[in-house]
Amino acid sequence: MVETEGVLFDLDGTLIDSRQAIIEAYRQTFEQDIGRPLPAPLEDASNLMAPRPPELFAEWAPGDGDPLELERAYGAHYESGAYRFCVVYPGLHQMLAALNDRGIVVGIVTNKRRSRVEADFDFLGLAESDFATVVTADDSVERKPHPRPIEIGLERAGLDPVSSWYVGDGPHDVEAGSAAGTRTIGAGYGYYGAERLSAASPTTIARSLADIVTAV
Known part of the structure; x- marks a missing residue:
């Protein structure tokens, strides 16, 4: 060996x-920056981990904003407090x-x-x-x-x-x-x-x- x-x-x-930190940051992005609730399938952390945020927003929020801008919003929510989870x-x-x-x-x-x-x-x-x-x-x-x-x-x-x-x-x-x-x-x-x-x-x-x- x-x-x-x-x-x-x-x-x-x-x-x-x-898990909860990432879900919370996405939840805040959907609610505050997109204007609708976090899609139910994204409550499952395994659906959140593999894609990078721009890819996830492109799939789950098409037409709701630039995926790169939404990633920046997600990052701001994560770094402003969601990490505490x-x-x-x-x-x-x-x-x-x-x-x-x-x-x-x-x-x-x-x-x-x-x-x-x-x-x-x-x-x-x-x-x-x-x-x-x-x-x-x-x-x-x-x-x-x-x-x-x-x-x-x-x-x-x-x-x-x-x-x-x-x-x-x-x-x-x-x-x-x-x-x-x-x-x-x-x-x-x-x-x-x-x-x-x-x-x-x-x-x-x-x-x-x-x-x-x-x-x-």
Whole structure:
């Protein structure tokens, strides 16, 4: 078995539970900037996570405004207070400490914009210095399931994909990690669930953050 050199993580649904924060920011955008309620299917967080906000607005609010302007409104709502609905998953700090104690490099690769990641970090007491790299939607035109964001994370952290893992809660995370050449862990406790993750064929599925330490 190849010894683990590094682990890159998705953020939302993997390290932090921002489900209610994201729903709240979208709700405020629909109600205050579009003028109608949040569509019922978007109350399901799994329908909100894969698309970037402009794509979501183009699909769910066609003709209600420029998707890029609506993304800016969404970001403003998130950063002005919706982030306060975020919580870390149980055992996050213990998991990071355990990986650090073993000399394993840790990083984040997320489809989320950097300004919203910074709002999360400030509120939750996390720091970018806790990670070898933090790759956000501002760093790559491509997004997961495209492998490029993870490839950027591997390059910046100085990691070989063969000795690295990518951990995420969605099928698109598993697909991206596999395409980038890493082994993959599906975060079965996240937004998509173990059944949907299994269909993407991750190397293994974790039921908790503690399982990740065991797996790697």
